[in-house]
Amino acid sequence: MNTPNELKYATTHEWVRLESDGTATLGITDFAQHELGDVVYLELPDEGRALIADEPFGTVESVKAVSDLVAPLNGEVVKVNTELVDAPEAINTDPYGCWMVVVKLDNPAEADALMSAEQYVAFTEEG
Amino acid sequence: MKRTSLYQNHVAAGARIVPFAGWEMPVQCGSILDEVRAVRQSAGIFDVSHMGQVRVLGAGSLSAVQRLFTNNAAALTPGRAQYSLMCQPDGGILDDLIVYRWDDGAAEPDYLIVVNASNRETDYAWMVEHSCGEDCTLADLSDDFALLAVQGPQAVGIVQGLAPAADLAGIPAFSHAAATLIDGTPVHVARTGYTGEDGFEIFCAWDAAPAVWDSVVAAGAAPCGLGARDVLRIEACYPLYGHEINTSTVPYQAGLGWVVKPKKGDFIGRDAMLAARAAGLPRLRGLLPDDPRAIPREGAPVRHPDGDGTVTSGTFSPTLNRAIAMGYLPASAEGEATLPMRGREYAARIVDLPFYKRGS
Numbered sequence: 001m002n003t004p005n006e007l008k009y010a011t012t013h014e015w016v017r018l019e020s021d022g023t024a025t026l027g028i029t030d031f032a033q034h035e036l037g038d039v040v041y042l043e044l045p046d047e048g049r050a051l052i053a054d055e056p057f058g059t060v061e062s063v064k065a066v067s068d069l070v071a072p073l074n075g076e077v078v079k080v081n082t083e084l085v086d087a088p089e090a091i092n093t094d095p096y097g098c099w100m101v102v103v104k105l106d107n108p109a110e111a112d113a114l115m116s117a118e119q120y121v122a123f124t125e126e127g
Numbered sequence: 128m129k130r131t132s133l134y135q136n137h138v139a140a141g142a143r144i145v146p147f148a149g150w151e152m153p154v155q156c157g158s159i160l161d162e163v164r165a166v167r168q169s170a171g172i173f174d175v176s177h178m179g180q181v182r183v184l185g186a187g188s189l190s191a192v193q194r195l196f197t198n199n200a201a202a203l204t205p206g207r208a209q210y211s212l213m214c215q216p217d218g219g220i221l222d223d224l225i226v227y228r229w230d231d232g233a234a235e236p237d238y239l240i241v242v243n244a245s246n247r248e249t250d251y252a253w254m255v256e257h258s259c260g261e262d263c264t265l266a267d268l269s270d271d272f273a274l275l276a277v278q279g280p281q282a283v284g285i286v287q288g289l290a291p292a293a294d295l296a297g298i299p300a301f302s303h304a305a306a307t308l309i310d311g312t313p314v315h316v317a318r319t320g321y322t323g324e325d326g327f328e329i330f331c332a333w334d335a336a337p338a339v340w341d342s343v344v345a346a347g348a349a350p351c352g353l354g355a356r357d358v359l360r361i362e363a364c365y366p367l368y369g370h371e372i373n374t375s376t377v378p379y380q381a382g383l384g385w386v387v388k389p390k391k392g393d394f395i396g397r398d399a400m401l402a403a404r405a406a407g408l409p410r411l412r413g414l415l416p417d418d419p420r421a422i423p424r425e426g427a428p429v430r431h432p433d434g435d436g437t438v439t440s441g442t443f444s445p446t447l448n449r450a451i452a453m454g455y456l457p458a459s460a461e462g463e464a465t466l467p468m469r470g471r472e473y474a475a476r477i478v479d480l481p482f483y484k485r486g487s
Contacts (some may be wrong), residue, residue, distance in 0.1 A: 038443075040443040066424065073292065
């Protein structure tokens with residue numbers, strides 16, 4: 001399983017890349033895409049939508065499973081990867097290249113509560 | 128939780144194992160969609176050893192089989208097989224199954240019945256109970272037989288290559304024959320399947336299956352799991368027990384009138400299912416959502432001006448490259464239906480089954 005060190009991770013298997021301008025880029029982890037299997041459908045929020053931590057902001061579906069995308073942080077969606085919605089199968093081959101949304105964070109310090117790569121690997125190994 | 132004799136083969140292939148009907152079975156070896164493509168374009172192999180096998184022996188075998196199942200087993204000559212249904216007195220479906228005429232042409236025919244894994248105990252008990260007036264013996268041989276399905280356009284060539292002395296390629300559809308593989312393993316090869324492709328189902332002794340599996344994989348078949356099997360059968364619109372068919376559906380609703388033979392004489396459920404047919408019950412239809420990625424999932428409601436219905440199975444079809452589903456709708460429903468899913472409403476076209484037919 002690939003778990004880049006420079007990213008932060010949520011217990012709901014989203015990755016978060018914190019940018020210096022107070023925004024964060026979100027996607028789902030390699031572990032998540034592997035658990036889901038072949039991704040065939042992705043539904044993302046519109047630009048301008050508020051993200052509320054721990055609440056669903058979209059849906060990712062594989063052949064066998066439907067899964068919510070859960071917001072790891074509070075903020076506002078400022079950019080949406082609409083190309084990924086048209087070809088969501090790319091998530092299976094490049095989960096960290098497949099960003100989903102860019103969020104302007106209400107409070108970037110909230111990200112301190114997210115897991116490091118090391119913590120996330122331990123979390124997934126606990127089952 | 129039970130394991131088939133192929134459990135280690137699945138683990139070695141890196142399969143993800145899930146519980147299914149009391150068995151630890153492989154759901155996928157890699158990508159479900161790649162496995163489906165392998166079966167449609169070349170060949171795949173499935174472990175279906177969890178399915179049940181019941182042998183019916185004795186002078187009253189035909190009479191018992193005729194009473195228990197809806198299809199006409201009197202039409203089965205030696206070496207032939209037929210798809211059939213076992214129903215309750217009210218016409219509700221207890222299981223779908225394949226009846227193999229198993230003798231070589233004896234004066235008293237006998238049969239092998241292959242049933243769903245999820246129903247094997249209840250099916251066997253039902254068969255015993257409802258054949259008690261007949262001069263026949265039933266034996267549950269599920270633990271003796273392993274069953275491997277090799278399916279796809281290259282499946283026949285692959286299996287033929289493993290038994291060059293036998294004319295397996297000459298076995299017609301829904302027929303079967305005994306054969307010996309190159310390594311001496313005795314098998315029974317049936318030209319049946321559940322994928323919509325040509326291919327064989329190979330019966331062998333429980334402990335012989337791992338070597339047979341390895342030979343078929345070495346000859347080019349992709350190891351496949353139950354996930355791909357489900358997508359393939361939905362594309363081909365084969366009903367799955369517990370989804371399209373159950374004790375509250377009668378055969379005619381599910382498009383299975385072709386395996387009900389009322390003229391053969393009485394059988395369990397006959398009169399009730401004929402009455403239900405006349406009453407015009409909801410029937411199984413195909414649904415194609417306008418949004419090709421919006422997969423209708425089992426249990427989802429279907430809205431139509433003629434009355435509402437329910438999705439019984441839905442998936443993403445790699446063969447059609449779109450979402451497909453089956454569901455029950457009022458018999459008169461045509462045109463467009465509405466699928467409320469994920470807080471939105473999706474339009475879907477109502478179509479006839481199947482979505483996929485070999486050679487089309």
